[in-house]
Amino acid sequence: MPLPPHTRSNYQPDHLLQTPDTFVRAALPGLKGAQAIIHAAPAMGARFTAYTVELETGGSFGLGRDQSFVYVLEGEIETEAHKSFTQGGYFYHPPGLAPQFTATSAARAFVIEKPFLALEPPLPEMFSGRESDLTPQAMNGDEALEVRTMVPDNFTFDMAVNTMTFQPGAQLPRVEIHVMEHALLMLEGEGIYRLGERWYPTRAGDFIWMAPYCPQWFGALGKKPTKYLIYKDWNRHPLAL
Numbered sequence: 001m002p003l004p005p006h007t008r009s010n011y012q013p014d015h016l017l018q019t020p021d022t023f024v025r026a027a028l029p030g031l032k033g034a035q036a037i038i039h040a041a042p043a044m045g046a047r048f049t050a051y052t053v054e055l056e057t058g059g060s061f062g063l064g065r066d067q068s069f070v071y072v073l074e075g076e077i078e079t080e081a082h083k084s085f086t087q088g089g090y091f092y093h094p095p096g097l098a099p100q101f102t103a104t105s106a107a108r109a110f111v112i113e114k115p116f117l118a119l120e121p122p123l124p125e126m127f128s129g130r131e132s133d134l135t136p137q138a139m140n141g142d143e144a145l146e147v148r149t150m151v152p153d154n155f156t157f158d159m160a161v162n163t164m165t166f167q168p169g170a171q172l173p174r175v176e177i178h179v180m181e182h183a184l185l186m187l188e189g190e191g192i193y194r195l196g197e198r199w200y201p202t203r204a205g206d207f208i209w210m211a212p213y214c215p216q217w218f219g220a221l222g223k224k225p226t227k228y229l230i231y232k233d234w235n236r237h238p239l240a241l
Contacts, residue, residue, distance in 0.1 A: 033059025055103035063098035075107025144170035171219035189226025
C-alpha cells in the first residue's frame with residue numbers, strides 16, 4: 001500500500017503555512033503563457049490577494065484595478081513601456097488601470113493586490129526599484145537582522161513591503177501580536193516560525209499568511225543567511241480596515 005501523504009503545509013484560522021509540494025497552479029483572466037499559484041485571498045479571510053505568476057518566455061499578465069506590488073523572483077519581465085525588471089526588481093502601481101507585463105525569459109513574480117484605503121490627497125504614485133540598491137537598516141540595532149524597505153514609509157501608502165535578512169542564528173527580538181496581517185514569502189535559507197501555538201520548520205519557497213493578532217516569531221537556522229519578503233497593512237486607523 002502507498003504511504004499516507006505528508007506535508008509541512010498547515011492551515012489554521014489565524015495562519016497558513018503553504019509549502020511548494022501543495023501549490024496548485026491555475027489559469028486566471030489576463031494570463032497568457034502563464035499560470036498562477038494563489039497563496040492568500042479574501043476566501044480565507046485575508047484583506048488582500050497574494051499570488052505567484054509563473055511565465056513562459058513571451059508569457060504575459062495584467063493586474064487588477066486595486067493597488068498592486070510586483071516583486072520578480074526569477075527571470076526577466078518588462079512593461080509595455082519596455083521598462084525591464086530582473087530578480088529582485090519591484091514595481092508598485094496605484095489604484096487604476098495597470099500595465100501588462102511580458103516575460104522576456106522564463107520568469108516568476110510575486111504579486112500583492114489590495115484595495116486602497118485613501119486619506120486626504122496626495123494619492124500614491126507609481127514607482128519601481130531594485131531591492132539590492134536599498135540601504136539595509138539594522139532592526140532594533142541588531143546588525144545580524146537587516147531590513148530593506150521597498151514601499152516608502154509615509155501616510156500616502158496603506159501598506160508596507162520589506163525584505164528581512166537574518167544572519168545564521170539571528171531571530172526576532174520578541175513574540176509579536178498585533179492588528180496588522182501579513183503575507184510572507186521565504187526567499188532564501190531556512191528557519192523556525194512560531195505561528196499561534198504551533199512551531200514550523202520553514203525554508204525558501206514557503207508562503208505564510210498571518211491573521212491579525214496571530215502570535216508570531218522567527219529564528220534563522222542553517223549556515224547561510226535567511227531572507228524573506230513580508231507585507232503588512234499599515235498607516236491606517238483600525239476602524240478604517
